[in-house]
Structure formats: structure tokens, C-alpha cells
Amino acid sequence: MVTPLGGTDLPVEQTRRVTVATYGDYASAQRAVDFLSDNQFPVDRTAIIGTDLRLVETVLGRLTVGRAALQGTAVGAWFGLFIGLLFGIFAVSGWLAVVIAGVLIGALFGAIFGALAQAFTRGQRDFSSRRSLVAAHYDVTVDGEYAEQASRLLATLPAEPNRG
Template sequence: MTEQPRRTVATYETHRDAERAVDHLSDQGFPVVPVVPVERVAIIGQAVRLVEQVVGRTDHGPAALHGAASGALPGALIGRLFGLADWTAAGGSPPVRSMQPSRYDVEGDEAVADEAVRLLGGLHATGTGGRPART
């Protein structure tokens, strides 16, 4: 499968708003050309950052007991090796990691991007949020 050149048609602060935009395009029968609807659209997370939330401090004893109880012997040994290195790097505090984009771009294939911008113009007027791309 070859990917077509794409262009940003709108930008949103939340993934939920970007999904609403794609749903709106689908509801409008996008694209007009006879292909499977919305397969010519993608949601792309931009400016991704790694966030580590420290949830507490764990000593080596309770952490080792938890690791041994949570898996089979090979899993516990490998997990403990990687886990021990992680505890050292985190200063003994177990973090919860997540990737968080700062914005979500809705992109459309170049051939249908202008139509997507036009259709999303009505969605922005209803106050859903987001910025349509300039054509």
C-alpha cells in the first residue's frame, strides 16, 4: 500500500475534537470521489512529549516481591533486571509514563484536502473547536 501525499486540513487541541472532525467528514459523505469514506484522512499527534508522573516511592524489597509475584521465573528475572535499572534512574520512585501530543492535525490526501477544509468550515462555525488550515 502506497501512501498518498497529505496536507493538514485542520488542527485541534484534543484527540476527541479531531475525532469529531473526522466523524463530521464521514457524515457529510467525504470524500466526494468514489472511494471508501474517510480512509483518505488521518489524525496525527504533533509535538509529542514524554510525561512521567511519579506515583510514589518503592523500596527494593516490596518491588522485588511484586515482580516475583507478577510473572513466571524468566519474566520475573528479566523484569527485575530492567526494573532495577529503572528504579536507579528514577531515584527509587516508580513513574507512570505517557506520551502526550500538544495538538492533533487532521490530514487529508492532497487530492481531496480542499473539499475536507470546505466541509470542516461548517463544523468550526458550530463551536466544536479547532483551526481549519488555510488553503
């Protein structure tokens, strides 16, 4: 017997996962599991497993102290708006002034911190980027005892509409 984290004993054959479908993108694998769910399949016995993972870092552009300050201004203004609205709720009068002050103070501090943070890198990272994990393919797996049922259901999955 195998004891999962929940502490209940399950037969070994129930803990073995079987790949019932493989997709080239996550959205298709998610669509397949959603289809199984719509057809009352016990999706708590299902997993989507991405394999052959790669870290992809897309460079968005050059990052200067000025640009870092500008980005910091935007982030600080949003945070200041949140704080201003929070304090504005409790203001008896002049709530708009409290909100505006929050935005301005947040923007100022955001600009300062953004510029300082970039300046302290001393040119070690003069670009902005976005990182993501990308898998070569996504396997939909189910517990062994449900593999045949899942395969039958997925064989009836309608083709994805063409989004061209």
C-alpha cells in the same frame, strides 16, 4: 507516478497531504475525523498527525522492594486467576479449588518476582511512573484532492459541548 506500499500507481497530487484543521488535543481531532466519517467523507484519505512531540513521565510515587512485591502480588494473582479458570474448565470436579490455587500460586510468584526485580535495580530506579507521548497540536490532513471538501464539511462541525 508514486508507488505506495500497496503497489498501485497514484498521481503525485493524490499523495500530497493538506492540513485542513488543527486541534490542541487528540480528542478534538478524533471528533473531527469522526464527523467527516459520519458525513460519508472518504476517511481512508485522512490522517491525524501529532507534532512537536514530548515524552512526559509522571512520577506516581516511591517504589520500595515491599511495594514492588505488592504490585507483583496483584499482577500475579490476576495471571493466576486466568490460568486457574483455564485449567478449571477442564477439571471434572473441584474447579473452584483449581481457580483458588491458581490465584494463590500466581500471587506468590508475582510477589517474589516483583521483589527480586526491584532489588536487582540496586536503587537505580526507586520510583514508579507512567510515560506518555504528548503532542503540542494535532493536524487533520487529507489527500490534496479532498482538501476543499473536507474543509467545507469541517466548517459545519458543531461546537463541542462544554464539559465544565
